[in-house]
Amino acid sequence: FCPGCQALQPPAPRPDLFRLMDCDRSFRIDPGQLQRRFRSLQRAVHPDRFGQRPPKEQYYSEQHSSLINKAYQTLLNPLSRGLYLLELSGVEPAKETDTDTDSAFLMEIVEINEKLESKNEDNLEEIEAFIQVKQEELTREVTAAFERDDLQEAKKLLARMKYFGNLENKLKAKKIPT
Helix, strand or coil, X not given: CCCXXXXXXXXXXXXXHHHHCCCCCCCCCCHHHHHHHHHHHHHHHCHHHHCCCCHHHHHHHHHHHHHHHHHHXXXXXXXXXXXXXXHHCCCCCCCCCCCCCCHHHHHXXXXXXXXXXXXXXXXXXXXXXXXXXXXXXXXXXXXXXXXXXXXXXXXXXXXXXXXHHHHHHHHHHHHCCC
């Protein structure tokens, strides 16, 4: 907001999402603090509050609201938060074509995919529990890698996290009745 006239100003072109959400630039965040900041910012700039303001301020309100939603979703999710931290550090995330993923890990992913493709519905809860355990384990490992400032290890672990995220999405899609 303008300090003089209190008019809403446009968002910065490439804001630091951690700073916007009043969080330390770290993989370890406080979800409660993040949610409180999200709600506070949304209360201040939500488009519903700018219905009687000039069109330019209404537009800025929509931009800010969208940016705050993006920041919240990015920082809340461990995978997107980790990828964003890599981006801020100038490290390219692993590509699907990178071949440094070990073959045992890839075989594990293939086996889970095969179980998901099977018609046996009994496997789904077992697979879901396994994926959840793996994601929690990877989150701990990524946290440790970032805290050691080992960005290459974090990059490798985030790539694995992405594989499990894809499996999670397939599982959710399979569980939704058609």
